[in-house]
Amino acid sequence: LRAIGGEFALIDRIRQRVGASGGAVLLGIGDDAALLGPSGTASNLVVTTDLLIEDVHFRRSWCEPYLLGRKAAAVNLSDIAAMGGIPTATFLSIALPTNLTVEFVDDLIQGLDDCCKEFGSQIAGGDTNAAPDRLVISVTQIGTVFPTKAKRRTGARYGDRILVTGRLGDASAGLALLEKFGLAGAEKIAATAVRRQLSPTPRVAEGRIAGELGAVRAMMDLSDGLLGDLGKLCSASRTGAVVQMEAVPVGQGAKKTAAKLGANPLSYALYGGEDYELLIIVMAEAAQDVMVEIEKSTGTAVTDIGEIVAGDTVWYVDAAGQRFAASAGWDHFAGGEPASTGTTGRAEDDTIE
Numbered sequence: 001l002r003a004i005g006g007e008f009a010l011i012d013r014i015r016q017r018v019g020a021s022g023g024a025v026l027l028g029i030g031d032d033a034a035l036l037g038p039s040g041t042a043s044n045l046v047v048t049t050d051l052l053i054e055d056v057h058f059r060r061s062w063c064e065p066y067l068l069g070r071k072a073a074a075v076n077l078s079d080i081a082a083m084g085g086i087p088t089a090t091f092l093s094i095a096l097p098t099n100l101t102v103e104f105v106d107d108l109i110q111g112l113d114d115c116c117k118e119f120g121s122q123i124a125g126g127d128t129n130a131a132p133d134r135l136v137i138s139v140t141q142i143g144t145v146f147p148t149k150a151k152r153r154t155g156a157r158y159g160d161r162i163l164v165t166g167r168l169g170d171a172s173a174g175l176a177l178l179e180k181f182g183l184a185g186a187e188k189i190a191a192t193a194v195r196r197q198l199s200p201t202p203r204v205a206e207g208r209i210a211g212e213l214g215a216v217r218a219m220m221d222l223s224d225g226l227l228g229d230l231g232k233l234c235s236a237s238r239t240g241a242v243v244q245m246e247a248v249p250v251g252q253g254a255k256k257t258a259a260k261l262g263a264n265p266l267s268y269a270l271y272g273g274e275d276y277e278l279l280i281i282v283m284a285e286a287a288q289d290v291m292v293e294i295e296k297s298t299g300t301a302v303t304d305i306g307e308i309v310a311g312d313t314v315w316y317v318d319a320a321g322q323r324f325a326a327s328a329g330w331d332h333f334a335g336g337e338p339a340s341t342g343t344t345g346r347a348e349d350d351t352i353e
């Protein structure tokens with residue numbers, strides 16, 4: 001992977017080799033999920049897949065199998081939510097090392113099934129195999145969306161407002177704690193952060209409501225950190241963005257973790273991954289209504305954090321009004337510990353981006 005130039009270069013390479021999508025594939029590589037429009041159907045299919053590998057994406061010592069199953073479902077459901085889709089069917093392929101107990105496998109499947117059912121999806125098939133030593137879980141999630149309601153990454157326009165659901169930074173703060181202190185120690189410091197790392201909640205209802213609203217022009221889920229993910233959306237829409245750092249809603253878990261580790265809590269919120277909140281780009285004049293509508297229907301807070309602008313750079317503005325390019329962001333946090341994406345940081349959650 002390094003020889004190719006990293007994960008995004010690999011995805012670009014695959015995309016070039018595969019060529020433009022056509023036929024029933026309405027939207028191929030490059031968004032949270034693919035959109036398929038088989039002939040004779042009123043709805044489009046939304047399809048995404050995600051791979052979880054032991055010691056790359058999770059450690060068995062931290063993860064109760066039940067929560068691991070839930071997370072495997074949740075990260076996929078989140079990509080369906082990001083398109084404004086409704087989850088329908090889930091496929092599970094799993095490679096099981098011989099040192100797993102039957103109870104572990106039962107709990108894992110139970111977690112996966114519970115999470116799927118909670119969000120309206122059914123496990124409908126998959127594949128099982130033996131693996132040499134590491135557990136590998138691959139989930140493919142199918143959903144549906146009415147063609148005009150699918151939210152892509154490409155719709156942002158200058159002047160649009162940038163909204164996020166919930167609070168950011170807890171999941172990566174939780175990861176930093178788990179790597180440093182193990183499960184018991186981490187839970188004592190910031191249980192919220194640990195919970196959000198191990199058991200994220202996909203924003204399915206929120207995404208569906210956003211899908212219904214014409215004023216919402218683009219959407220994606222936050223899997224790799226706010227500034228990086230916003231950069232991807234901006235690049236797909238050929239825009240830039242300005243984020244007001246003061247406005248970014250930082251989770252309590254990230255704050256507690258930062259206090260313990262001497263880090264800047266904002267670094268978790270801006271650069272940390274795995275929040276699985278939604279980034280919603282909306283026409284400025286409708287921003288307030290969209291926020292109220294989602295909050296009223298789901299109870300999930302929505303925050304306006306900035307504006308889509310011309311250019312190709314994601315900027316953030318600090319409390320003093322100083323502007324920084326997101327890619328130069330690390331310097332600004334010098335002295336603080338950057339949000340860990342460490343060995344278990346999830347590089348990318350998307351279909352094939």
Ligand SMILES: [Mg+2]
Nearest residue numbers: 032079221350
């Ligand atoms: Mg995504």
